Amino acid sequence: MKEFDYLAPESVSEVVSVISEHGDRAKLLAGGTDIIVQLREGLREADVVVDIKKIDEVTSFKYSEEHGLSLGAAVACYHLYEHPKLSQLYGALADSTHIIGGWQIQSRASVGGNLCNASPAADSIPSLIALNATAVIAGPNGGRTVAVQDFCTGPGRNVLENGELLVSIQVPAQCNNSGSAYERFIPRNEMDIAVVGVGSWVRLSEDGTIAEARISLGAVAATPLFAEEASASLTGKHPSEENFAAAGELAKQIATPISDMRGTDEYRAHLVGVLVKRTLTTAAERAQN
Amino acid sequence: MPASKKVHVTTTINGEDTDFLCEPRHSLLEVLRDNLGLTGSKEGCNNGNCGACTVMLNGRPVDSCLVLGAEVEGAEIETVEGIACSSNLHPVQECFLEGAALQCGICTPGFLVASKALLDKDPHASEETIRFDLSGNLCRCTGYDKIVRAVQAAGQKMATKV
Numbered sequence: 121m122k123e124f125d126y127l128a129p130e131s132v133s134e135v136v137s138v139i140s141e142h143g144d145r146a147k148l149l150a151g152g153t154d155i156i157v158q159l160r161e162g163l164r165e166a167d168v169v170v171d172i173k174k175i176d177e178v179t180s181f182k183y184s185e186e187h188g189l190s191l192g193a194a195v196a197c198y199h200l201y202e203h204p205k206l207s208q209l210y211g212a213l214a215d216s217t218h219i220i221g222g223w224q225i226q227s228r229a230s231v232g233g234n235l236c237n238a239s240p241a242a243d244s245i246p247s248l249i250a251l252n253a254t255a256v257i258a259g260p261n262g263g264r265t266v267a268v269q270d271f272c273t274g275p276g277r278n279v280l281e282n283g284e285l286l287v288s289i290q291v292p293a294q295c296n297n298s299g300s301a302y303e304r305f306i307p308r309n310e311m312d313i314a315v316v317g318v319g320s321w322v323r324l325s326e327d328g329t330i331a332e333a334r335i336s337l338g339a340v341a342a343t344p345l346f347a348e349e350a351s352a353s354l355t356g357k358h359p360s361e362e363n364f365a366a367a368g369e370l371a372k373q374i375a376t377p378i379s380d381m382r383g384t385d386e387y388r389a390h391l392v393g394v395l396v397k398r399t400l401t402t403a404a405e406r407a408q409n
Numbered sequence: 410m411p412a413s414k415k416v417h418v419t420t421t422i423n424g425e426d427t428d429f430l431c432e433p434r435h436s437l438l439e440v441l442r443d444n445l446g447l448t449g450s451k452e453g454c455n456n457g458n459c460g461a462c463t464v465m466l467n468g469r470p471v472d473s474c475l476v477l478g479a480e481v482e483g484a485e486i487e488t489v490e491g492i493a494c495s496s497n498l499h500p501v502q503e504c505f506l507e508g509a510a511l512q513c514g515i516c517t518p519g520f521l522v523a524s525k526a527l528l529d530k531d532p533h534a535s536e537e538t539i540r541f542d543l544s545g546n547l548c549r550c551t552g553y554d555k556i557v558r559a560v561q562a563a564g565q566k567m568a569t570k571v
């Protein structure tokens with residue numbers, strides 16, 4: 121690895137001033153499972169690596185029924201699937217964080233890092249989009265928020281401007297009759313990159329019909345996508361296999377997958393249909409329980 | 410390019426207070442092996458895929474090739490060297506030996522650290538859990554079955570000891 125300096129500031133404002141000064145030559149370090157590999161392999165270069173794990177608001181999380189989940193950007197994956205309450209409330213995030221790499225990776229990798237790295241196949245992003253999460257950003261001109269569905273701008277690229285960092289991710293509070301799920305297709309059982317990943321969230325009405333649904337697709341375009349039409353098509357419908365399959369057909373229409381060694385575009389489109397149906401089924405079951 | 414200064418880091422390794430100097434770009438794995446002479450942890454892939462470099466960092470298994478030495482200030486680290494209790498092997502080590510759960514042995518230190526961690530959590534872990542939790546550890550020799558059986562046997566020993 122090329123030489124760099126290491127800094128571990130204790131406040132967000134210190135980070136902002138360091139990264140404003142160094143621009144592209146500063147790289148933030150959360151769990152390091154992407155950035156250390158990228159620096160070692162020469163895919164990225166840095167004069168200074170800024171460890172953000174000494175900052176309380178970046179490494180902690182809290183949940184309230186009023187404000188939902190505020191998830192510090194550097195909180196490691198395992199916190200989400202090991203937490204009895206959070207894993208139940210945010211099923212899709214628990215599903216995602218449990219399959220990002222293996223146990224060793226999950227001890228370090230954060231959801232914030234997964235989002236900022238902006239891989240089209242990142243496993244936590246479709247779940248965040250399905251859960252309607254918001255990115256909370258700090259920068260030299262103060263703070264701003266951006267919906268996670270608008271956060272990624274291309275493979276490895278995001279909306280953060282010079283001097284900005286992701287501080288936390290805000291995920292809306294969940295009620296008794298909402299549920300969510302994430303599934304990806306990979307050729308192995310674990311430790312692989314998604315050929316397609318789908319996150320779904322539903323909220324049911326008193327009468328058991330769907331009040332609202334949100335579906336998001338990963339690995340079928342340059343960025344994870346919110347499947348708006350497919351989601352809206354479910355409003356007022358019964359959570360039936362037929363309706364879920366129809367939503368899957370609509371979701372396929374926005375997918376523009378590539379063909380590569382992991383699968384052809386045709387195969388990926390087929391998988392979108394299958395996974396939309398499956399994740400909606402699981403999300404609805406979780407909402408009923 | 411900055412002329413990187415060495416960082417001074419104070420940690421606990423296998424229960425002993427330890428301090429070292431390292432360059433910011435050096436991984437914990439490099440520090441353990443090259444600065445501290447703890448060569449039990451192995452480098453397989455150097456990119457987080459194989460788990461041969463697994464150590465415990467504040468009670469969680471991590472790939473030490475994906476941790477910077479500079480990051481472990483104040484942390485508690487356990488390596489494969491700390492698993493045996495003086496000259497007594499840990500049940501996990503005994504069962505790997507007895508069950509011939511290794512051939513070339515490069516993957517073994519990582520498997521021992523991760524297996525002990527999972528059995529400390531649940532000595533009765535099912536085969537499915539064992540296979541899932543050890544999916545971050547790769548072995549090119551054994552075909553895994555003997556490893557899984559050794560972990561199950563070690564779990565039984567650990568459960569009867571307490």
Ligand SMILES: Cc1cc2nc3c(=O)[nH]c(=O)nc-3n(C[C@H](O)[C@H](O)[C@H](O)COP(=O)(O)OP(=O)(O)OC[C@H]3O[C@@H](n4cnc5c(N)ncnc54)[C@H](O)[C@@H]3O)c2cc1C
Pocket residue numbers: 147148149150151152153154155156157172193194219220221222225228229230231232233234235236237241242243244280284285286287311312313314456457458
């Ligand atoms: C063996 C292995 C297996 C993997 N398997 C999977 C998988 O199955 N699914 C999957 O989705 N991913 C996988 N990954 C990728 C990786 O683990 C994830 O992307 C991880 O979630 C990144 O989080 P991190 O905390 O490690 O980020 P880091 O590596 O610390 O950072 C990631 C990027 O985001 C930037 N960054 C970090 N924090 C911030 C912030 N607060 N504000 C702005 N920028 C920031 C960094 O500078 C860097 O560019 C795998 C990686 C490895 C090594």
Ligand code: FES
Pocket residue numbers: 451452453454455456457458459460461462463472473474475
């Ligand atoms: S050497 Fe660290 S995971 Fe392979």
Ligand code: FES
Pocket residue numbers: 510511512513514515516517547548549550551
């Ligand atoms: S024994 Fe050779 S890699 Fe596992």
